[in-house]
Amino acid sequence: MAQPLCFFIPDHIFTPTINRNAVANKVEELNKSNLQTNASYRVANSWRKEASKDEDLRLFAVSNEVVIESFDEIQPQKVQEPVEEAYTPTKAVRDGYENKLSETIRIPRDDLKFPASVPIEQSRCVFDLQFSKHPWSFPGVLMRSEGEPALERQGDPAVNQCYEHMGIVRDFYREVFGNHAILGEGIPLVGIVHYDFYFPNAWWHERDEKDDGSVPGLIFGDGWDTDPWKNNQPTKWYGGCFGNFVGSLEIVAHEMTHGMVHSLLKLETTEESGSLHEHLADVFGMMCEQWHKNQTVDDADWLVGEDLIAKQFKDLQGFALRSVKAPGKAYDIEDLGIKDAQVDHMSNMMQDKRDVKSIYVNMGIMNKAFYLVAQAMGKKSKSWEKPGKIWYAALQKLRTLGSSKCGITGWATITVIAAKNLLKDKKPTIEQDDVQAVIDAWKEVGVLK
Numbered sequence: 001m002a003q004p005l006c007f008f009i010p011d012h013i014f015t016p017t018i019n020r021n022a023v024a025n026k027v028e029e030l031n032k033s034n035l036q037t038n039a040s041y042r043v044a045n046s047w048r049k050e051a052s053k054d055e056d057l058r059l060f061a062v063s064n065e066v067v068i069e070s071f072d073e074i075q076p077q078k079v080q081e082p083v084e085e086a087y088t089p090t091k092a093v094r095d096g097y098e099n100k101l102s103e104t105i106r107i108p109r110d111d112l113k114f115p116a117s118v119p120i121e122q123s124r125c126v127f128d129l130q131f132s133k134h135p136w137s138f139p140g141v142l143m144r145s146e147g148e149p150a151l152e153r154q155g156d157p158a159v160n161q162c163y164e165h166m167g168i169v170r171d172f173y174r175e176v177f178g179n180h181a182i183l184g185e186g187i188p189l190v191g192i193v194h195y196d197f198y199f200p201n202a203w204w205h206e207r208d209e210k211d212d213g214s215v216p217g218l219i220f221g222d223g224w225d226t227d228p229w230k231n232n233q234p235t236k237w238y239g240g241c242f243g244n245f246v247g248s249l250e251i252v253a254h255e256m257t258h259g260m261v262h263s264l265l266k267l268e269t270t271e272e273s274g275s276l277h278e279h280l281a282d283v284f285g286m287m288c289e290q291w292h293k294n295q296t297v298d299d300a301d302w303l304v305g306e307d308l309i310a311k312q313f314k315d316l317q318g319f320a321l322r323s324v325k326a327p328g329k330a331y332d333i334e335d336l337g338i339k340d341a342q343v344d345h346m347s348n349m350m351q352d353k354r355d356v357k358s359i360y361v362n363m364g365i366m367n368k369a370f371y372l373v374a375q376a377m378g379k380k381s382k383s384w385e386k387p388g389k390i391w392y393a394a395l396q397k398l399r400t401l402g403s404s405k406c407g408i409t410g411w412a413t414i415t416v417i418a419a420k421n422l423l424k425d426k427k428p429t430i431e432q433d434d435v436q437a438v439i440d441a442w443k444e445v446g447v448l449k
């Protein structure tokens, strides 16, 4: 069963942050101004250039749920025809609000296009769903393939951001860890932007286990506080707090790391294994950003998701979704009655592992341990050098063990073994002090005795 792996904004954070009155008011306003029709005009005008280049290009008129097979079919009269049960923003808000996907989606391999000169595992393909959310729309219109120049589309950087950020993540894994096939042999890097109207989330889409001719990929909503038609200026539409998913390198790296972990060892996404999945996505996503900015341990902010939070949210002491440096201190917003619930010590662990929230609460213990290891290597050190090499070696070790389950204590033990093995192999210049730093970090968070 194909399923989304990791909605970036988890339910327990997502739901209470919604200003319900603002949602209701905005929906009413949108219905009055007949946004569906306007959106279709904008879609038609914006893609006029691309459409005229390619007769077969399909354009999706999201307002009335018809597929327009050629550009000539887009006429104002057609778009304005009243259609029964039209796809309305009200429905988009409701579905987004529930943070659920109703039907299985698929990214057919046949829809991809690659240059012969680049290995398929290093090739990017970016699609545009043009605000549709329907399974039949997937993967959308192919906008930019590997090696193609930047798309010129004024006021809408999503396609180029997706392409560039996927490229940075690909280069990070190749140059730092020698991984030339992040998602596995024969699997390209696929990104899809503009899922639904203002859908406030992003996720990693995993395909069916059996090879059904489809590929996995990254899917991005635009977020409730972002209007791609106004140069991505924050708005208060729907009273939302989250946006800019594809504009955040860290989020792209986080989600692609889920794909890498899944391809390596099919780690389960529930209970403590789920916490480990999230922890790996967080720390490798963070390392990728720090590597790109060439930041030292001391320079880095160690916050996750700080660049997808609206200003009004930050003004209320909501700095980020998570803090790797100080789990539990990323946000504390009295007005909304929400506080970062992450823990940073085994003694405070959330015990009910069947509650999905525990995945995000307990991962703080591992995030904190990673931060302590990085700190121990010195303020001027770089996270992706020694700590990153140890964590990556531990991931390989876990793979050789062939288990799809791994708890927090198990992971701690494996990182220590990995550090010792690197010391034995004399690469990459891991010393006895570094091994001790790993042991000490896990002791400090109460995992190892």
Ligand SMILES: [Zn+2]
Pocket: 005, 006, 007, 008, 254, 255, 258, 277, 278, 281
């Ligand atoms: Zn995740």
